[in-house]
Amino acid sequence: MPSDAPLREHMIPLSVPEISGNERRYLAECLDSNWVSSAGPFVERFERAFAERLGSPGAVAVMNGTAALHLALLVAGVEPDDEVIMPALSFIAPANAIRYVGAWPRWIDVDETYWQLDPALLRSFLERECTSRGGQLFARDSGRRIRAILPVHILGHPVDMDPVLDLARRFDLRVIEDATESLGAKYRGKSVGRLGDVGCFSFNGNKLITTGGGGMIVSDHTDWLDRARYLSTQARDHPHEYIHGEIGYNYRLTNVQAALGCAQIERLDEFIERKRSIAIRYSAAFSAQRGIWLLEEAPWAFSAFWLTTIAVDSSQFGRTSRDLLSVLRAQGIETRSLWQPMNLSKPHFSVTSDCPVAADAYRDGLSLPSSVSLTPAAQDRVIEALRSAVASTATMS
Ligand SMILES: *Cc1c(COP(=O)(O)O)cnc(C)c1O
Numbered sequence: 001m002p003s004d005a006p007l008r009e010h011m012i013p014l015s016v017p018e019i020s021g022n023e024r025r026y027l028a029e030c031l032d033s034n035w036v037s038s039a040g041p042f043v044e045r046f047e048r049a050f051a052e053r054l055g056s057p058g059a060v061a062v063m064n065g066t067a068a069l070h071l072a073l074l075v076a077g078v079e080p081d082d083e084v085i086m087p088a089l090s091f092i093a094p095a096n097a098i099r100y101v102g103a104w105p106r107w108i109d110v111d112e113t114y115w116q117l118d119p120a121l122l123r124s125f126l127e128r129e130c131t132s133r134g135g136q137l138f139a140r141d142s143g144r145r146i147r148a149i150l151p152v153h154i155l156g157h158p159v160d161m162d163p164v165l166d167l168a169r170r171f172d173l174r175v176i177e178d179a180t181e182s183l184g185a186k187y188r189g190k191s192v193g194r195l196g197d198v199g200c201f202s203f204n205g206n207k208l209i210t211t212g213g214g215g216m217i218v219s220d221h222t223d224w225l226d227r228a229r230y231l232s233t234q235a236r237d238h239p240h241e242y243i244h245g246e247i248g249y250n251y252r253l254t255n256v257q258a259a260l261g262c263a264q265i266e267r268l269d270e271f272i273e274r275k276r277s278i279a280i281r282y283s284a285a286f287s288a289q290r291g292i293w294l295l296e297e298a299p300w301a302f303s304a305f306w307l308t309t310i311a312v313d314s315s316q317f318g319r320t321s322r323d324l325l326s327v328l329r330a331q332g333i334e335t336r337s338l339w340q341p342m343n344l345s346k347p348h349f350s351v352t353s354d355c356p357v358a359a360d361a362y363r364d365g366l367s368l369p370s371s372v373s374l375t376p377a378a379q380d381r382v383i384e385a386l387r388s389a390v391a392s393t394a395t396m397s
Pocket residue numbers: 064065066067090091093094152178180181202203204213214215
């Protein structure tokens with residue numbers, strides 16, 4: 001079957017929302033009360049519940065995670081022509097958000113074990129390829145000011161943050177966390193998104209919790225949160241008059257979406273527990289499997305295991321991650337490749353960056369079905385399909 005054939009009806013999806021809690025009830029409240037737009041009690045309630053959960057003095061709900069990143073960069077003081085450091089292996093949204101503010105992404109490769117931003121490479125870039133002038137840091141090659149670091153906690157797993165935060169303090173850089181894939185994950189006991197200056201979350205359909213589309217900003221800088229809220233509401237200066245202080249954005253979350261969020265966050269712990277047990281089960285199944293290794297949890301991490309991801313070593317059995325993707329797809333099992341490294345992506349192409357680990361991860365990485373609703377029987381089907389795909393090539397070679 002060609003790999004673009006429609007997935008079968010009994011397909012096992014990569015990750016689908018789990019909507020079986022209070023969603024219906026809260027949505028009915030929105031409809032009954034006629035509060036459906038970006039004002040309404042659920043927006044505030046969702047922000048409060050989220051802030052409380054994350055131990056943040058406040059939270060600002062926005063329409064998606066990309067908007068959260070855009071506003072976070074603005075309130076962190078990133079300016080046009082600044083550079084913002086981010087990992088080469090990431091979904092494209094944070095790179096785009098950096099460009100929205102007129103700044104430039106600077107790519108740092110990821111580490112070989114967890115595929116997260118590599119603090120050793122970050123250190124070496126800051127120490128060797130930058131110079132300080134007038135209390136600010138500049139990249140030698142571009143001459144641009146380095147303003148911030150934007151670590152992306154990919155696939156549910158935290159970045160090794162202590163060395164990143166040390167470097168940020170040393171070089172006076174802001175830290176904007178992209179925690180969109182890792183709500184509920186912890187680094188040395190502390191929630192991701194709460195380690196740097198400002199943290200961003202997403203409630204897109206396949207994230208840990210969903211509002212259909214949505215995002216959130218948290219921070220200890222309450223003035224930054226106020227400013228993010230202001231910018232998200234067209235920078236309106238007056239409660240009744242249409243008077244605006246600057247160019248703002250229409251980024252607010254609606255009451256309907258927030259109602260979903262209120263119901264979803266009630267079940268976050270349950271969702272993470274499910275994701276973690278799915279990962280543990282995959283890990284046990286593939287621990288002795290030649291040619292497949294699973295991205296494990298670092299000793300300092302509590303991973304939310306948003307998507308359990310394996311690396312396929314094609315040199316071991318002659319099939320690539322893309323081969324496995326089509327073999328599984330033909331059996332109605334949806335898997336997913338990782339992102340083209342940002343330094344190679346057309347809109348962000350950079351000739352000066354070499355990020356070999358991100359390139360390997362792009363070639364070898366494969367995320368496995370990880371829905372909260374994945375049953376043990378369905379997971380067994382995935383495991384068996386992968387095992388036999390690997391075994392059939394082993395006898396072939
Ligand atoms: C999903 C995601 C985003 C953006 O979230 P949206 O809500 O889809 O805008 C940002 N960064 C990463 C790494 C993501 O995976």
